[in-house]
Amino acid sequence: MEEEKKKNGAMPTLAYYDIRGVAQAIRYQLIHQGVEFIDKKFPTNEDKSSTSSSDEANLPYFIDVNGSKITDVIEI
């Protein structure tokens, strides 16, 4: 069921590095509100050998179910 929702883009996405950082409070807020979301985690620079993708340029970002993307922590 969850996989299907992810596949259909029916779940919002929160993307950040694989650390707590500035995204942790947002994760907690979503969890508190009972929002099912994709917790997309990028490896930190210390954990990867390849160069950064453009997808990582504005972390954290949040994509809602309509596809709107916001990148500012407070805005999220």
Place this chain on the structure above:
Amino acid sequence: MGASDKEKQTCEKLATDMAALKKRIVDPCYNDDANKEKLIEAIFKEFETIKGLLDSKNFLLGKQPCFVDFSLYETLVFATLLVGKDMVAKTFPELISYQTRVEDLPNMKKHLTNNVPPKSNVPFNMRYCKINVYPNK
């Protein structure tokens, strides 16, 4: 974030304040000249401010939690780890009660008792942190 326009404004200001607070508490731990005693002294001053902000409220804006509470909670987790939970409980019991209130929110409780990826669950990056946050490890 916040129910009324006034609450939204307060919430936005607090969100900025909380981000700055976390920076003041966490960033110095990664400095080459980090000194645990001095950091704890500075944190205690911050705790006084937080205590004043919370006053007798359950959460920062009153009875219901909002985003800034999770931001403050996250900072308190770091600060409590640094200072030691027993010491915080002794000097600022209201801050421990506040953390417990946030942890006891139904969905938070469920989340915190479930397994989370180990790396995301470690507050300090000990590869770079200049002070021993986990003295017993």
